Amino acid sequence: MSMRLAGRTALVTGATSNIGRAIAEAFAAEGAQVAVSGRSPERGREVVEGIRARGGLADFVWADLDGSAAASTALAREAARVLGGRVDVLVNNAGIYPGDTTAATDEKTFDEVYAVNVKAPFFLTAAVAPAMVDAGGGTIINLGSWIARLGIPVGALYSSTKGAMETLTRAWAAEFGPHGVRVNAISPGVVQTAAPGEVHPAEVMMKGTPAGRMGTPEAVADAAVYLAGDESSFVHGIVLDVDGGRTAAAVIAG
Template sequence: MSTRLEGRTALVTGATSNIGRAVAEAFAAQGAHVAVSGRSAERGREVVEGIRARGGRADFVAADLDGSAAASRALAEQATAVLGGRVDILVNNAGIYPGDTTAATDEKTFDEVYAVNVKAPFFLTAAIAPAMAEAGSGAIINLGSWIARLGIPIGALYSSTKGAMETLTRAWAAEFGPHGVRVNAISPGVVLTSEPGRENRAGAMMNGTPAGRTGTPREIADAAVYLAGDEATFVHGVVLDVDGGRTTAAVIAG
């Protein structure tokens, strides 16, 4: 086990699957004590047991981040208690993705997506960042998305929430950075777990990129380890593109 995050505590939301799970596992492998947060206790136990089996420290904290300030405050309090009284690293990863067109999106869906993807992390950060600032250190990592800056014909609602998180990243860096709290974001490209058939459907979205393939949750987790660790002490308010070059370069064949 490596020790880049030894002695630190971390809360990762949406940590029972995909990117969130990979981040929680990577943090624990680097020595952090991780609060694995999510709605499913069964999946949470599976993640925690896997981390512990590999010699890491982790505990599950159930949370249904519905956008209410109360739910975010409750998670902050429970995670702080589980982690021994402090949260050194917060990863705002939990989110939902409806892929409908604009005309097919109803008001209930609109409100739900903004509640989960923007309001919940907003109030969770509001509950955790002041204690980090008082301690004079901390790291907050938000999850953006490549489609926040490269338009595609579906998913306008989701992409707008990720644009909001990237804007909040810069605002929070200005607000909390002078008090020792680094706030940054990761903007993943198309990232898939290894499920049969999914690569064929989504892989086309990465055609014409330098990577020429979809990414893996672990590749995003490695970027999160960097932003959480001491190697990134001079990094504030950035959105780190980990997207195979999707938003920065086009490969022209022939």
């Protein structure tokens, strides 16, 4: 590895599985000290132990990001403590996905999804970004989604929350960028891990795309390393599509 993030600290939310885990592992492999955050201590310890076994630096920080400002502020405080006093890179990855139709979505679910997917990262950023400014700079990476810009018949609630995060990315870039904090987003495509020899049901959504297949968590993690590193020092407020061409090119049914 090139150790592109050596000497930096990073907080990754929802880091105990899938994309969040891959980002935490990639950051650690590039030399960052990582706070692996999530709700499951068991899965958190597994991620941390794997990183440490490979020579990386990581600690688990429990958090239940329920959307309250108190929960987000507590995570920001504990992560900074574990990371030696500062958070250089924040990845707002944690989220929940109910795939119901609009008519089947009740008010409780609506409030919960917005609390986890929008309010929690909003108040976490509010807690972390000013400290980054005081420290002289930092990087924030939000996770959007391809269905924020390409509608599908289910999941309207989820897609709207990801649209909100992409909008916040641009607003925060304008707000914090002049003070040394770069804010960008990644919009993953269909990212799932199929069991060996099996075809995942979501595979059909990538048929006819330039890539012609589902993506991997590692592909998203590579993009996160780029946005966290010096190579992207002139990049502010973008949504980087890592979706196999799903939103950029016409899908040809075959």
